[in-house]
Amino acid sequence: MFxxxxxFFATLLLGINLISYFLLIHQRQNPTLSTLTLKVNxxxxxxxxxxxxxxxxxxxxxxxxxxxxxxxxxxxxxxxFLSLATLLxxxxxxxxxxxxxxxxxxxxxxxxxxxxxxxxxLLILIIKDAVMQQTWLSL
Amino acid sequence: xxxxxLKIVHVVSASLWVGLIFLTGVLGYYYRKQDQVDxxxxxxxxxxxxxRLGLICFLIQPLTGFSIIAxxxxxxxxxxxxxxxxxxxxxxxxxxxxxxxQQRLLLLLxxxxxxxxxxxxxxxxxxxxLLLSLFLxxxxxxxxxxxxxx
Numbered sequence: 001m002f003x004x005x006x007x008f009f010a011t012l013l014l015g016i017n018l019i020s021y022f023l024l025i026h027q028r029q030n031p032t033l034s035t036l037t038l039k040v041n042x043x044x045x046x047x048x049x050x051x052x053x054x055x056x057x058x059x060x061x062x063x064x065x066x067x068x069x070x071x072x073x074x075x076x077x078x079x080x081f082l083s084l085a086t087l088l089x090x091x092x093x094x095x096x097x098x099x100x101x102x103x104x105x106x107x108x109x110x111x112x113x114x115x116x117x118x119x120x121x122l123l124i125l126i127i128k129d130a131v132m133q134q135t136w137l138s139l
Numbered sequence: 140x141x142x143x144x145l146k147i148v149h150v151v152s153a154s155l156w157v158g159l160i161f162l163t164g165v166l167g168y169y170y171r172k173q174d175q176v177d178x179x180x181x182x183x184x185x186x187x188x189x190x191r192l193g194l195i196c197f198l199i200q201p202l203t204g205f206s207i208i209a210x211x212x213x214x215x216x217x218x219x220x221x222x223x224x225x226x227x228x229x230x231x232x233x234x235x236x237x238x239x240x241q242q243r244l245l246l247l248l249x250x251x252x253x254x255x256x257x258x259x260x261x262x263x264x265x266x267x268x269l270l271l272s273l274f275l276x277x278x279x280x281x282x283x284x285x286x287x288x289x
Contacts, residue, residue: 019162
C-alpha cells in the first residue's frame with residue numbers, strides 16, 4: 001500500500017505542477033481570472049508541501065521493504081532531485097505570491113516559467129531513474 | 140529501451156490526468172463560489188482545458204499500456220492486468236459523466252436560471268461523489284500496478 005500511495009502522491013505533485021502552469025498560461029488573456037486561479041494555486045501549494053513530505057517519508061519506508069540500499073545511486077539521486085524540487089517549489093510559491101500581491105513584471109514572469117518547468121523536469125528525472133533503476137549522476 | 144520510454148510516457152500522462160482532475164475539482168468549486176469573475180467564464184476556461192488536455196492524456200494511457208503489455212509479454216489474464224483495464228474503463232465512464240455534469244452546469248449558468256449560491260444542490264453533491272469515485276478508482280489502479288508480479 002505504501003508504494004501505491006508513494007506513486008499516487010508523487011504523480012499528483014507532477015500533475016498539479018504542470019496543469020496549474022498550463023491553466024495560468026491558458027488564462028493569461030483574462031488577468032482577473034488568472035489572479036483568482038493564482039490565489040487558489042497558492043493555497044494548493046501550501047498543502048502540497050506536506051504532500052512532498054509524505055513522498056519523502058513513504059519513499060524512505062519503501063527502501064528497506066524492497067531490499068534496496070540507501071547507497072544505491074538512483075535512490076540518492078531521487079533524494080537530491082526531490083530536495084531541489086522542494087526548494088524550487090518554495091521559491092515558486094514566493095514568486096507567485098509576489099505576482100498575486102504586487103502584480104507581474106518581466107523578471108517575475110521569466111522566473112515563474114523557468115522555475116515551474118525546472119520543477120517538472122526534476123520530477124520527470126526522478127520518474128525516469130525509478131523506471132530505469134539507474135541514473136546518469138555518479139553518486 | 141522502448142519499454143522504458145513507453146513506461147515514462149505512461150507515468151507522465153497519468154500524472155497529468157490525475158493532476159487535471161484534482162485541479163478541476165478544486166477550482167470548479169472555487170469558481171462557482173466566488174464573485175470577482177463571471178462563474179460561467181471561469182468554468183468554461185477550465186472545462187475547455189480539461190477536455191483538450193484530459194482527452195490527450197486519457198488516449199495515451201491505453202496506447203502505452205497495451206504496448207508495455209505486448210513488449211513485456213504480460214499475461215492478459217493476470218488479475219492486475221484485468222483490474223487496471225477495468226479500472227481504466229470505469230475511469231472513462233466516470234469522467235464522461237463529470238464532463239456531462241460540467242456542460243449541464245455551464246448551460247444553466249448561461250441561461251442565468253441558477254443563482255451562485257446553488258439553486259441546484261445536486262450539482263455539488265454529484266460532483267463530490269464523482270470526484271471521490273474517480274480518486275478511489277485511480278488509487279485502486281495504482282495499487283494493482285504497484286503490486287504486480289515482477
